[in-house]
Each structure stands twice: as structure tokens, then as C-alpha cells.
Amino acid sequence: MYASLYMLLHRRCGFGILCRMKTVIQRVSEASVTVDGLVTGKIGKGYMILVGICDGDDERIIIKMAEKIAKLRVFEDEAGKMNLSLPQVGGSVLSISQFTLYADCRKGNRPGFDKAGKPAHAERMYILFNKKLRELGFVVEEGVFGADMKVMLVNDGPVTICLDSDEVIR
Numbered sequence: 001m002y003a004s005l006y007m008l009l010h011r012r013c014g015f016g017i018l019c020r021m022k023t024v025i026q027r028v029s030e031a032s033v034t035v036d037g038l039v040t041g042k043i044g045k046g047y048m049i050l051v052g053i054c055d056g057d058d059e060r061i062i063i064k065m066a067e068k069i070a071k072l073r074v075f076e077d078e079a080g081k082m083n084l085s086l087p088q089v090g091g092s093v094l095s096i097s098q099f100t101l102y103a104d105c106r107k108g109n110r111p112g113f114d115k116a117g118k119p120a121h122a123e124r125m126y127i128l129f130n131k132k133l134r135e136l137g138f139v140v141e142e143g144v145f146g147a148d149m150k151v152m153l154v155n156d157g158p159v160t161i162c163l164d165s166d167e168v169i170r
Helices: 002-010 059-071 119-135
Strands: 022-035 038-043 046-052 073-076 082-085 092-097 140-142 149-164
Touching: 022 059, 022 073, 022 092, 038 092, 038 140, 059 119, 059 149, 092 119, 092 149, 119 140
Parallel strands: 046 092, 092 140
Antiparallel strands: 022 038, 022 046, 022 149, 073 082
């Protein structure tokens, strides 16, 4: 009982709101990320994923999210229907850490980011997320955690999906 109560309280992050991992998945024909003028990641067909981590995220959540993303069927089959998954099209992943997914714009005009994970925890979970995607058989390119990055992409479709762990873990 105490473990369940601890997890419930641990996953709350300000204002009584349940915290969750957030991703924005864009189907791309190509994407790249540059840091200080150097390309740190580049892919062709696949997903460019913005990854937001909060302090309540743990290994179980990260693994479930990676598995769900790997199985999403958002690539078109021969009939033009979104029916194929990333492995079925031989796609890759460009993963970008993105604390600004936790922007709180309720007060004033300057967003707050209190719900974003503390950097040390967020970086560990981001690395674990990318590792899990690699274990699932994907080529994963990355940005640089905490860096000022320039991201370029060609959104194919356009197809953009917002997925958070509340939708995956119930």
C-alpha cells in the first residue's frame, strides 16, 4: 500500500497535476539536428521525436512509450492507408530532448517549466529511451541533451502525433 501511495505522490508535479512523459512524433522524409554548426544527427524516412521527461517518469514508462512508438502504424501502405509501422518501412529515428513540452502558459505571457524533469533525471531517462529504441532494432540519431539545437525536417503528410504516457499506461 505504501509503495502505491508513494508512486502516486511521486508522479505528481505541481498543482496536483499528474506528470507524464510527453512526445511529439513527426513522420518525416528527412530530418537533421545541428549543434554549434555540426550535424549531430541525420535521418531519411522515419520519425523525428521531441521527447519530454518529468521527474515522475521511470524505466517502466520509458520502455512502454518506446514500444508503443515502435508499433504505431502511420506510414501509408500501397492503398494509401496509414497502415505500416516504422520497422515495416525501414525507418529511422531522430530523437530530440525537449523540456519545453512542459510549458505552463496559464499565468502571464512567459511560460513556466516547473513540470519538466530535473536535468540529471531527464537526461538519464532520455538516454534510456534512445537505448530502448535501439534495442527494438532502430537506427537512432540524437540531438545533444541541454544544447541549443537547430532542427530541420520535412514533415511527410504532414503527420504529427502527440503521445504521452497517460495514453499508453493505464
